[in-house]
Amino acid sequence: MTLVADAPASGPAPEAPIEAFTVTLIIRRFDPDVDDEPRWQDFDVQMFATDRILDALHKIKWEQDGSLTFRRSCAHGICGSDAMRINGRNRLACKTLIKDLDITKPIYVEAIKGLPLEKDLIVDMEPFFASYREVQPFLQSATEPPKDKERIQSVADRARFDDTTKCILCAACTSSCPVFWTDGQYFGPAAIVNAHRFIFDSRDEAASTRLDILNDKEGVWRCRTTFNCTDACPRGIQVTQAIAEVKQAIMRGKP
Amino acid sequence: MAINTAGTMTPKRPAGTLYRGREGMWSWVLHRITGVAIFFFLLVHILDTSMVRISPEAYNAVISTYQNPIMGLGETALVAAIVYHAFNGIRIILIDLWSKGAKYQRVMFWVVMGLWVITMLGFAPRHLINVFSHVGGA
Ligand code: HEM
Ligand code: SF4
Ligand code: FES
Numbered sequence: 001m002t003l004v005a006d007a008p009a010s011g012p013a014p015e016a017p018i019e020a021f022t023v024t025l026i027i028r029r030f031d032p033d034v035d036d037e038p039r040w041q042d043f044d045v046q047m048f049a050t051d052r053i054l055d056a057l058h059k060i061k062w063e064q065d066g067s068l069t070f071r072r073s074c075a076h077g078i079c080g081s082d083a084m085r086i087n088g089r090n091r092l093a094c095k096t097l098i099k100d101l102d103i104t105k106p107i108y109v110e111a112i113k114g115l116p117l118e119k120d121l122i123v124d125m126e127p128f129f130a131s132y133r134e135v136q137p138f139l140q141s142a143t144e145p146p147k148d149k150e151r152i153q154s155v156a157d158r159a160r161f162d163d164t165t166k167c168i169l170c171a172a173c174t175s176s177c178p179v180f181w182t183d184g185q186y187f188g189p190a191a192i193v194n195a196h197r198f199i200f201d202s203r204d205e206a207a208s209t210r211l212d213i214l215n216d217k218e219g220v221w222r223c224r225t226t227f228n229c230t231d232a233c234p235r236g237i238q239v240t241q242a243i244a245e246v247k248q249a250i251m252r253g254k255p
Numbered sequence: 256m257a258i259n260t261a262g263t264m265t266p267k268r269p270a271g272t273l274y275r276g277r278e279g280m281w282s283w284v285l286h287r288i289t290g291v292a293i294f295f296f297l298l299v300h301i302l303d304t305s306m307v308r309i310s311p312e313a314y315n316a317v318i319s320t321y322q323n324p325i326m327g328l329g330e331t332a333l334v335a336a337i338v339y340h341a342f343n344g345i346r347i348i349l350i351d352l353w354s355k356g357a358k359y360q361r362v363m364f365w366v367v368m369g370l371w372v373i374t375m376l377g378f379a380p381r382h383l384i385n386v387f388s389h390v391g392g393a
Contacts, residue, residue: 088272110271110272176274241357
């Protein structure tokens with residue numbers, strides 16, 4: 001069903017009439033070569049209820065305006081390329097179904113906020129990834145694993161950080177955070193989520209280094225618990241909960 | 256077929272739409288507004304109270320300017336702000352320190368609103384009757 005955008009959009013097929021709707025998208029466009037500042041542009045597209053915003057963007061790009069620029073790769077909620085602000089909330093375009101939106105009104109689509117806007121729906125993700133790298137998001141251990149074996153971990157120890165392993169680095173959380181909008185130096189929820197993933201991993205031995213990094217003035221204490229990140233995360237990660245756990249670990253001095 | 260109506264019914268806020276956050280975001284916006292408001296009140300309050308160091312007459316002169324309905328309404332707003340800030344402050348402390356705090360943050364927000372309404376129902380009528388029964392004399 002989700003591939004419907006590829007089919008010819010000529011009337012419903014005789015054996016299975018599926019209703020198509022005219023949906024208006026108002027997209028915040030910005031072309032650095034011609035625009036001084038972003039502008040809103042509207043497009044009408046024929047959509048099925050089971051289509052997604054990503055399909056609408058494809059239809060616009062392929063049939064109406066080839067200059068529309070956005071990122072996407074997997075189209076199935078895994079690669080994290082297409083976080084954008086849809087009707088005022090951060091979501092993945094590939095996981096936002098037309099039927100879940102009110103199409104009697106236009107749908108507003110714009111780039112995520114707080115990162116430098118490059119073109120249309122594309123922002124410069126580098127500051128976001130720089131914060132991610134800073135928390136050392138990789139397993140560190142001074143001890144050798146058992147010979148020819150993996151590092152053993154109990155089910156309970158694995159469950160301790162299960163939630164934060166699900167992150168796809170889409171930046172929906174970080175760019176929904178009012179603190180991050182006004183203070184780009186703040187590590188942001190995604191970096192803290194990915195630090196949490198290793199801080200609470202029983203096989204890792206660098207928790208105290210990461211806790212030190214996040215005890216910084218621009219670290220976890222910037223969090224004002226607005227829960228925008230938790231509401232925005234397309235993976236359902238309890239982001240604010242993870243940040244609170246890191247705050248507590250810093251106060252305790254250990255994970 | 257899809258018609259490009261580009262440019263016909265467009266702009267509105269070129270800066271982008273307002274982020275549609277939920278209870279968590281708006282509770283924080285209110286917390287900051289009330290926090291800053293309380294701060295400025297305290298600043299003035301320390302100044303007026305310090306008048307007593309100059310002379311009791313000076314203190315009385317300043318305080319008597321507060322005894323009018325406008326200030327009476329202002330006091331109601333101040334109490335409303337402090338009560339919200341205090342209850343929501345406890346909510347934020349629980350989110351940070353209680354292991355289930357983040358899970359119940361939305362429930363706790365509505366509990367804060369409930370406690371705020373109850374407290375204001377106890378305070379506002381009494382206070383406003385007091386303020387307005389003195390209007391035009393006494
Ligand atoms: C009645 C007792 C009070 C309690 C329980 C309380 C609690 C809190 C808490 C927990 C925070 C942290 C908010 C966060 O992490 O986002 C906070 C922030 C703040 N408080 Fe209070 N507070 C109280 C009284 C006051 C008073 C008297 C003032 C004014 C002088 C004040 C001004 C502020 C300000 C300006 C903030 C910063 C808001 C922000 O960063 O968003 N508070 N309060
Ligand atoms: S925590 Fe969720 S919202 Fe944030 S980057 Fe990871 S997947 Fe995206
Ligand atoms: S395109 Fe990969 S997550 Fe949406």
